[in-house]
Amino acid sequence: MRLTPKNELEYRYRRLQLEMTKAGLDAVIILQNADLFYFTGTTQTGNLYVPASGVPLYLVKRSFLRARMESALAELIPFTSPNELPGIVAGYGHQAPSRIGLELDVLPVNLYEKYRSLYPNARFVDASPLIRRVRAxxxxxxxxxxxxxxxxxxxxxxxxxxxxxxxxxxxxxxxxxxxxxxxxxxxxxxxxxxxxxxxxxxxxxxxxxxxxxxxxxxxxxxxxxxxxxxxxxxxxxxxxxxxxxxxxxxxxxxxxxxxxxxxxxxxxxxxxxxxxxxxxxxxxxxxxxxxxxxxxxxxxxxxxxxxxxxxxxxxxxxxxxxxxxxxxxxxxxxxxxxxxxxxxxxxxxxxxxxxxxxxxxxxxxxxxxxxxxxxxxxxxxxxxxxxxxxxxxxxx
Amino acid sequence: MRLTPKNELEYRYRRLQLEMTKAGLDAVIILQNADLFYFTGTTQTGNLYVPASGVPLYLVKRSFLRARMESALAELIPFTSPNELPGIVAGYGHQAPSRIGLELDVLPVNLYEKYRSLYPNARFVDASPLIRRVRAxxxxxxxxxxxxxxxxxxxxxxxxxxxxxxxxxxxxxxxxxxxxxxxxxxxxxxxxxxxxxxxxxxxxxxxxxxxxxxxxxxxxxxxxxxxxxxxxxxxxxxxxxxxxxxxxxxxxxxxxxxxxxxxxxxxxxxxxxxxxxxxxxxxxxxxxxxxxxxxxxxxxxxxxxxxxxxxxxxxxxxxxxxxxxxxxxxxxxxxxxxxxxxxxxxxxxxxxxxxxxxxxxxxxxxxxxxxxxxxxxxxxxxxxxxxxxxxxxxxx
The missing domain is CATH 3.90.230.10 (Creatinase/methionine aminopeptidase superfamily)
Incomplete structure (x- = not known):
């Protein structure tokens, strides 16, 4: 079974972070399976929080065990609900992001409203064009x-x-x-x-x-x-x-x-x-x-x-x-x-x-x-x- | 090839219309393939506009020919863009809807914004629970x-x-x-x-x-x-x-x-x-x-x-x-x-x-x-x- 190497994952998220800096984004939260696989090496249900600089946080709901087997990312964190996301992010020393990228071309409206409620003062923009440029x-x-x-x-x-x-x-x-x-x-x-x-x-x-x-x-x-x-x-x-x-x-x-x-x-x-x-x-x-x-x-x-x-x-x-x-x-x-x-x-x-x-x-x-x-x-x-x-x- | 009969489709959209009346919706616009198949008998790319009463309008982008072969609905209308939707709906004698149901559990944010712009004064609500109750x-x-x-x-x-x-x-x-x-x-x-x-x-x-x-x-x-x-x-x-x-x-x-x-x-x-x-x-x-x-x-x-x-x-x-x-x-x-x-x-x-x-x-x-x-x-x-x-x- 081919596992995405650690340096490959680092190369990928650093390129995304370059795009984020150009676009003025403080964070991108990745939720969709294809993007999760690209940036984590697996598709375990969860949220990948990518800050504009520093190490991404992969919050995993299911299955954390599989994420540990399959993802070479440094920071894997078990969680049960998006409600925990702001607390975990703050706990890693990140300020609350004011401009957040989400995959607005694929994210359903109901799920979007959930993430908006987590950061009510943030502005949300479509991160998919950035992600797709990196992946291309x-x-x-x-x-x-x-x-x-x-x-x-x-x-x-x-x-x-x-x-x-x-x-x-x-x-x-x-x-x-x-x-x-x-x-x-x-x-x-x-x-x-x-x-x-x-x-x-x-x-x-x-x-x-x-x-x-x-x-x-x-x-x-x-x-x-x-x-x-x-x-x-x-x-x-x-x-x-x-x-x-x-x-x-x-x-x-x-x-x-x-x-x-x-x-x-x-x-x-x-x-x-x-x-x-x-x-x-x-x-x-x-x-x-x-x-x-x-x-x-x-x-x-x-x-x-x-x-x-x-x-x-x-x-x-x-x-x-x-x-x-x-x-x-x-x-x-x-x-x-x-x-x-x-x-x-x-x-x-x-x-x-x-x-x-x-x-x-x-x-x-x-x-x-x-x-x-x-x-x-x-x-x-x-x-x-x-x-x-x-x-x-x-x-x- | 089994084609969904006309009376079956009528039975289905009338049940949805009953639910819409209870929920106070003027219209539901159906976009997702599984729901399209249920209510039209095919999955040709398009919009199914279901008014609270009267006959649904199936606006078909691709392929209109296949829609005609596969759907027993009475009103099939070729169109090329959602921008044409309000005009076509008005042309069929419907007032501009003020409460519109969309499939907010599956509809991506970018597409939602498109439909919101078509009816800027309308209120949009999640029609999926209604649709799912009918389909159950x-x-x-x-x-x-x-x-x-x-x-x-x-x-x-x-x-x-x-x-x-x-x-x-x-x-x-x-x-x-x-x-x-x-x-x-x-x-x-x-x-x-x-x-x-x-x-x-x-x-x-x-x-x-x-x-x-x-x-x-x-x-x-x-x-x-x-x-x-x-x-x-x-x-x-x-x-x-x-x-x-x-x-x-x-x-x-x-x-x-x-x-x-x-x-x-x-x-x-x-x-x-x-x-x-x-x-x-x-x-x-x-x-x-x-x-x-x-x-x-x-x-x-x-x-x-x-x-x-x-x-x-x-x-x-x-x-x-x-x-x-x-x-x-x-x-x-x-x-x-x-x-x-x-x-x-x-x-x-x-x-x-x-x-x-x-x-x-x-x-x-x-x-x-x-x-x-x-x-x-x-x-x-x-x-x-x-x-x-x-x-x-x-x-x-």
Whole structure:
């Protein structure tokens, strides 16, 4: 079991403290699981109180025993209720904070009111943009985990070549690939930060159903098994000569890489084959633009422009009227991390250490979807690919 | 694909409107997926505006096409932003609401501020208790789905008897049982309403690791595969003579039933066997108390008292200092619905139509966990069992 090292945790909270100083925050109180895991090494229920300087205090409700096993932070303190927080913080010599950061993008209103009542004179601000900026720049430790997750992604890819055949249903494929991933350490749960961010951890979609739009903020949707969760693999069966897309978030030790590949039983139409080749080249074109200092939108716009030039204005990143305004997204602990390779981020720049998926995809209503997805990071030596499965179209 | 019928949706929103009238609310705006599914039959991204009287308006951002396919509501309206909401509502002849209910237990602060800005003169209150009361009382339509979900639970149970053997790891078992459930229609995602309610949809735990506490609000935790998600099945292998507990949430058409059974390779110790038998009897004793009008706490207290009388004060519902203050919980679309068979609900009463799991369990640190879980509902003829797999201890 991989435990986040002490120096890694220190490196992380010190970077947050730098951001806090710039933003004039006296304290950030971290409550959400993904952020807790990043800053503590575990997700035991509790509050991580990060002062602008000095050592963070991890107040743990459940389970303190597990927190001691799993967190390398210096100050672990058992507690039973947020009511104890101000007293404990004061006991560690901290003045009552007057500007407090909370994760206002994910914190429910009722819980927020509870924390406001603890510090009635403080001003509360959204600390999530700070936290997300810190988390977007991965350490070498994190890159190594992501590299290991890419090995899992390749095993899923290889198994796909063995199990895709005419007549098999999407859910039969998904269930088998999920089994393979779980045996390789997949946690079985995908973390998405956005509200209502319920997302299947794989979209295994065949033929026309891949073109069905869904509530999820993804270029492809799929019918799913029920309108209660209408996305991802459904009961639809693989036919000859139609694309089967296996889009899979592989998770290892808390980190995910995102990879998609296209398979077909029998030959694809020229249009589908051409579309696939075009998306491969489009991904290359975007990679070439993804240097240090490039704005997130500039990489996005380059992809859009090329897709339009190739005549895919109505097919690119979803069916017409359901197109998503992004071609890529940061990954790490959550699937919607910074950077967003999307419209509207002309001021945000790519930095060394950022990890992101690029997923140019085409949807042809009534026929199916083709495209490619890989996960990359910007190293000091330029862009490197994390996912490494063959990009060839797989004809079975 | 099962679609929620129009009369079922009407029955549901009219019951909410009754609650709204009692609470003096002019409107409830529903945003969260589980509630959206209940009141619309789908989870397409949007806002369901429920007036105190009259027909609800489902404003749909994505995908309007899917909403039309999946929702039997009369008024589906495409929209692109919450900014359009007040205009659309006024256009349907509704006065601007002065008391508005929102799901304040799940709604993030940033999103709340957005809705407050739309109606700056309105008062906002938490509509979740109302919504949860309505959802707690299941219709015959819902009971039928839950009965079908229990068939899936039994297939998982039967497969368990075939695959549990000495030396197999928890995650190998979990992965295989997950595959079986997915083929039977499991959506692959468990809905929990509580903040940070990330929960594995099964806890397959063997021997002493079953006694490990976890961050999840569950009597058993398990080590999981990583501290990033430290619950559920781990790499631990099944040994001879130790209990293997398969606790599984089976989902069908959006609804779940919760069932747990105990298996062992070779004989269990007398203490474990006795503990298992005691939990069976304790479940029966609780069922006998679970009549119409019984308070939720009264059923809970009866179980606790009996566990103490049997000498399990330190073992019941978790290891000492990590015991959870409940023995049962409502199920339906989410795993933490009303009623809570728990401490602190002396005013809340069991009603006909309520569906809940009862899960008396014992934890013996260093040895393992035993117990039973079934899902029940209170019918007009008294308590009925939904999950039906054999309750015998399975010695393999």
């Amino acid at each position: 720049v991965k350490s070498h430790y994190e890159i190594h985990i992501l590299q290991d997750a890419a090995l899992q992604a390749d095993k899923v890819y290889r198994r796909s070549t063995e199990v895709i055949r005419e007549g098999v249903s999407e859910v039969e494929l998904a269930a088998e690939l999920e089994r393979v991933a779980r045996l390789e350490g997949h946690q079985g749960y995908l973390r998405m930060r956005a509200f209502n961010g319920e997302v299947a951890w794989n979209h295994v979609l065949a033929g026309p159903d891949a073109a069905a739009p869904a509530f999820s903020n993804t270029p492809l949707g799929g019918m799913g098994l029920t309108p209660a969760f209408g996305q991802g693999a459904g009961f639809n069966r693989v036919g000859r000569g139609e694309p089967v897309i296996v889009d899979f978030a592989s998770y290892l030790d808390g980190y995910l890489v995102d990879q998609a590949r296209v398979f077909a039983v029998g030959e694809l139409s020229d249009r589908m084959r051409q579309g696939y080749d075009d998306m491969l080249r489009l991904q290359e074109l975007m990679i070439a633009r993804a240097g240090e200092g490039a704005t997130w939108s500039e990489i996005y716009e380059a992809g859009c422009l090329e897709a339009c030039r190739l005549g895919y204005a109505e097919n690119f990143m979803g069916m017409a009227e359901c197109q998503v305004p992004f071609i890529g997204h940061g990954v790490g602990i959550e699937i919607d991390e910074y950077p967003f390779i999307a419209r509207g981020f002309a001021q945000e720049r790519l930095e060394v250490g950022m990890v992101f998926a690029l997923e140019p995809k085409l949807v042809f209503p009534g026929e199916g979807a083709v495209g490619i997805e890989d996960t990359f990071y910007l190293s000091e030596q330029g862009i490197k690919r994390l996912t490494f499965s063959s990009q060839d179209l797989v004809i079975l | 009382v299941k219709s015959h339509y819902e009971i039928h789905i839950l009965q079908d979900a229990a068939l899936q639970a039994d297939k998982v149970y039967r497969r368990s008897t075939e695959v549990i053997r000495e030396g197999v790891s928890e995650v190998e078992l979990a992965a295989e049982l997950e595959r079986v459930a997915r083929l039977e229609g499991h959506q692959g995602y468990l809905r929990m309403r509580a903040f940070n309610g990330e929960v594995a949809w099964n806890h397959v735990l063997a021997g002493p690791d079953a006694a490990a506490p976890a961050f999840s609000n569950t009597p058993l935790g398990g080590m999981g595969l990583t501290p990033a998600f430290g619950q559920g099945a781990g790499f631990n292998r099944v040994g001879r003579g130790e209990p293997v507990i398969v606790d599984f949430a089976s989902y069908l058409d959006g609804y779940l039933v919760d069932q747990a059974r105990v298996f062992a390779v070779g004989e269990l110790s007398d203490r474990m066997r006795q503990g298992y038998d005691d939990m069976l009897r304790l479940q029966e004793l609780m069922i006998a108390r679970a009549g119409e009008g019984a308070t939720w706490s009264e059923i809970y207290e009866a179980g606790c008292l009996e566990a103490c009388r049997l000498g399990y004060a330190e073992n019941f519902m978790g290891m000492a200092e990590c015991q959870v203050p409940f023995i049962g919980h409502g199920v339906g679309i989410e795993i933490d619905e009303y009623p809570f068979i728990a401490r602190g609900f002396a005013q809340e009463r069991l009603e006909v139509g309520m569906v809940f799991a009862l899960e008396p369990k014992l934890v013996f640190p260093g040895e393992g966990a035993v117990g039973i879980e079934d899902t029940f509902y209170l019918s007009e003829q008294g308590i009925k069992r939904l999950t039906f797999s054999s309750q015998d201890l399975v010695i393999l």
